[in-house]
Amino acid sequence: AQKVTQAQTEISVVEKEDVTLDCVYETRDTTYYLFWYKQPPSGELVFLIRRNSFDEQNEISGRYSWNFQKSTSSFNFTITASQVVDSAVYFCALSEVGFGNEKLTFGTGTRLTIIP
């Protein structure tokens, strides 16, 4: 069965520091998709990134970057020069391709607090 582990329940950093959110996953499939979502204090879920298992290139989007390593089954998320607006709960999620979206499994989330 697929599983997503976000071992960091809560993280607090001072503004402008860099922070990395860890995500470790388990799956028996060779083809799968990984996602990161952000849930700000207002409560909505905001899509950040999608990555398929055949694309191990790291991705950078502004201050955000993602490090996908199949060898360690990890898909970590780094925020550079953090800002107060980055305060949110961040969820990592995994979908096995054979079943489509109905098998989207979320981690328990990491609550990130940026201290001004």
Next chain:
Amino acid sequence: NAGVTQTPKFQVLKTGQSMTLQCAQDMNHEYMSWYRQDPGMGLRLIHYSVGAGITDQGEVPNGYNVSRSTTEDFPLRLLSAAPSQTSVYFCASSPSDRLPLAEQYFGPGTRLTVT
């Protein structure tokens, strides 16, 4: 586009009452789903639909019913509310469940309290 809309935003029920959480999307998405979010447990899939007239169970379907008579609407019915169903409920949609998988678009959520 309004995206994914959910009503109501907040609801308080007594044990045993029934109600329907509404979800609608205006993006012509085939795939829709319902999740519940509980503290420390992430989001768990309740039911999903891959198109009008087709629904299936997710991870935690007990106590909930769904139907999909149109592409736009996907209501979630609580048959006989229980305190264990106190949660935040999210509806989501995506273009389809076929490859390449697209991200899901989430509604703003419904906070339900059952006393």
